[in-house]
Amino acid sequence: MKAIILAAGYAKRMRPLSRECHKTLLLAGGQTVLGRIVDSLLTNDVRELVIVTGYRDDQLRGYMAEEYGDLDVTWVHNPDFDTTNNIHSLALAFKEIKNEEVLIIESDLVVDPEVIKALVNSPYPDVAMVGPHELGMDGTVVTVADNVITQFIPPHLQPETFDFTDAFKTLNIYKFSAQFCDTVFRPTVDFYSQTIDSNCYYESILGILIYMRRCKIFAEVVDNNLWTEIDDPNDLEVANFMFTPEERSSILEGTHGGYWKYRFTDFCYIRNFHFPTGSMISDLRRNVKPLLANYGSSQQVLDRKISQFLECDADQIVLLNGASQAYPFLRQKFGDTRVLVPKPTFGEYRRIFPNARTYPDEPGIDMNRIEESLSTTDLVVFVNPNNPTGTVLPTEDLFDMASRHPKTVFLIDESFVDFCDETPVQDLLVDKHLDNVLIIKSLSKSLGVPGIRLGYVYSTNRELITTIKEEIPIWNINSMAEYFLELLFKNRPQLEASFQKSKDDRKEFAEALRTLEGVKDVVNGGGHFILVRVDPALFPSPKIVDDLLIQHATYVKDVTEAMGSSDTHLRFAVRDQRDNMRLVNILASLSAGS
Ligand SMILES: Cc1ncc(COP(=O)(O)O)c(C=O)c1O
Numbered sequence: 001m002k003a004i005i006l007a008a009g010y011a012k013r014m015r016p017l018s019r020e021c022h023k024t025l026l027l028a029g030g031q032t033v034l035g036r037i038v039d040s041l042l043t044n045d046v047r048e049l050v051i052v053t054g055y056r057d058d059q060l061r062g063y064m065a066e067e068y069g070d071l072d073v074t075w076v077h078n079p080d081f082d083t084t085n086n087i088h089s090l091a092l093a094f095k096e097i098k099n100e101e102v103l104i105i106e107s108d109l110v111v112d113p114e115v116i117k118a119l120v121n122s123p124y125p126d127v128a129m130v131g132p133h134e135l136g137m138d139g140t141v142v143t144v145a146d147n148v149i150t151q152f153i154p155p156h157l158q159p160e161t162f163d164f165t166d167a168f169k170t171l172n173i174y175k176f177s178a179q180f181c182d183t184v185f186r187p188t189v190d191f192y193s194q195t196i197d198s199n200c201y202y203e204s205i206l207g208i209l210i211y212m213r214r215c216k217i218f219a220e221v222v223d224n225n226l227w228t229e230i231d232d233p234n235d236l237e238v239a240n241f242m243f244t245p246e247e248r249s250s251i252l253e254g255t256h257g258g259y260w261k262y263r264f265t266d267f268c269y270i271r272n273f274h275f276p277t278g279s280m281i282s283d284l285r286r287n288v289k290p291l292l293a294n295y296g297s298s299q300q301v302l303d304r305k306i307s308q309f310l311e312c313d314a315d316q317i318v319l320l321n322g323a324s325q326a327y328p329f330l331r332q333k334f335g336d337t338r339v340l341v342p343k344p345t346f347g348e349y350r351r352i353f354p355n356a357r358t359y360p361d362e363p364g365i366d367m368n369r370i371e372e373s374l375s376t377t378d379l380v381v382f383v384n385p386n387n388p389t390g391t392v393l394p395t396e397d398l399f400d401m402a403s404r405h406p407k408t409v410f411l412i413d414e415s416f417v418d419f420c421d422e423t424p425v426q427d428l429l430v431d432k433h434l435d436n437v438l439i440i441k442s443l444s445k446s447l448g449v450p451g452i453r454l455g456y457v458y459s460t461n462r463e464l465i466t467t468i469k470e471e472i473p474i475w476n477i478n479s480m481a482e483y484f485l486e487l488l489f490k491n492r493p494q495l496e497a498s499f500q501k502s503k504d505d506r507k508e509f510a511e512a513l514r515t516l517e518g519v520k521d522v523v524n525g526g527g528h529f530i531l532v533r534v535d536p537a538l539f540p541s542p543k544i545v546d547d548l549l550i551q552h553a554t555y556v557k558d559v560t561e562a563m564g565s566s567d568t569h570l571r572f573a574v575r576d577q578r579d580n581m582r583l584v585n586i587l588a589s590l591s592a593g594s
Pocket residue numbers: 321322323324325346383387413415441442443444450454455
């Protein structure tokens with residue numbers, strides 16, 4: 001059995017990385033793309049290769065000579081690689097194949113050897129490897145009935161309304177029998193590329209042959225975790241994540257987001273799972289086009305919109321591109337003053353106030369101790385409920401303390417307040433102004449939309465608010481986020497209901513966690529997350545994060561260091577009931593297995 005590797009392409013989409021280096025020689029998951037394909041073939045006893053080159057032919061030859069010098073490689077050069085497509089490369093490669101079974105492999109794939117094994121061992125004579133179609137995939141798809149491919153559907157035949165539900169994506173890895181190649185496939189590829197079009201994909205020929213019932217190609221369905229296509233630089237990141245499991249947690253920590261491209265369940269980032277509603281999402285989807293095509297409104301309009309939703313004065317609020325937008329301003333204004341922050345807390349407070357003194361949240365905060373330090377404090381930060389402990393301070397106590405200390409600025413972060421039973425301090429300020437209080441709130445968590453970036457600062461201190469407004473760029477919030485704000489007015493009852501559902505989920509999740517072996521404490525917190533203290537012998541820190549990611553595609557936050565404890569401390573975002581119970585079962589299996 002010979003394997004044809006098609007590696008002639010220009011790889012324009014991979015620029016700038018492919019300017020100096022052939023795309024298949026880029027590192028993906030700790031190995032070159034080509035090296036992984038060749039190793040997978042060798043592991044499965046396929047040792048005769050036909051490699052079609054075009055762009056940077058010399059690099060490929062040099063690489064193979066250096067790394068696989070003893071291999072039997074037939075080199076085929078496609079000098080017209082920049083004006084022809086893979087049909088022409090395949091036609092050239094077919095000249096080297098006579099009356100034998102052949103594997104055809106596109107070189108822009110990062111595959112696990114299991115995929116090649118499944119192909120080589122497939123009982124079918126003519127077979128295409130396919131994976132269930134998923135969001136973000138593009139290219140040719142196929143339909144399958146009784147393991148047989150019934151249609152090849154190239155991108156130009158996939159209209160906007162195309163239903164991908166039952167479609168499969170071709171991996172562009174095939175095995176074809178000598179009979180099919182010699183009598184049907186090769187002659188058609190030759191004829192088509194020579195007389196009709198050499199700048200098209202050979203998959204079109206497969207599509208035509210299937211349509212004309214001139215062949216029967218079986219589908220081998222593979223797990224999408226075992227392969228990925230490499231078209232542009234983002235795909236390399238995905239490949240690194242998939243194929244270097246030991247680096248997964250550092251990749252996720254380093255990116256702080258953009259997790260949609262990776263396959264795992266995220267218990268790290270926190271958001272309302274019951275909002276926005278399905279109809280809000282449909283509404284956004286219907287309006288994507290005008291929203292992308294239009295500028296958002298000025299800050300004045302945005303502040304009016306958020307103030308109307310929150311029923312407060314527009315002069316007292318600044319809508320932000322996420323609460324985080326306030327941090328550079330806070331650093332600039334208060335960075336050189338005497339600041340007091342909780343420990344542990346949301347990391348940005350330590351980052352913007354690196355010299356701040358701290359007060360402990362163990363979990364539990366001693367308000368009397370804080371009050372004693374206020375005479376020497378210019379700004380005190382409260383995160384209520386605090387992250388990651390979930391500690392909730394009574395609103396009345398905070399409000400009273402702020403009224404007794406007018407010279408100290410109280411920065412109160414109420415990002416999680418909707419998930420606890422306390423009234424926000426912000427609500428009390430509407431009737432009784434305290435100009436030394438600045439409320440900051442992320443809307444990512446309560447509205448369930450960290451991706452569109454919404455948050456605000458609120459204060460009855462107009463001077464402070466005016467100074468922040470002056471810092472804001474002329475266009476700050478994107479149209480999608482602004483439109484989302486408009487939708488909120490129609491969905492207030494649903495939002496309220498979602499908070500109740502979230503609290504119910506947290507309660508049920510916490511109760512289930514308490515029953516697990518190795519769980520020493522489940523903190524009764526008010527955030528939309530649960531802090532759990534566990535036995536380090538069963539759940540060692542930081543290894544447990546990797547174990548969960550590698551073995552169970554589940555990402556949790558390890559806060560052991562932040563808690564300064566010898567026990568492992570993990571923070572779990574509350575997701576929906578099904579996901580929460582899945583995590584409980586995984587933890588149960590881990591503690592039982594160790
Ligand atoms: C307490 C707290 N405040 C603010 C933020 C920042 O939120 P945003 O996404 O709105 O920037 C976070 C994010 O996790 C947080 O935990």
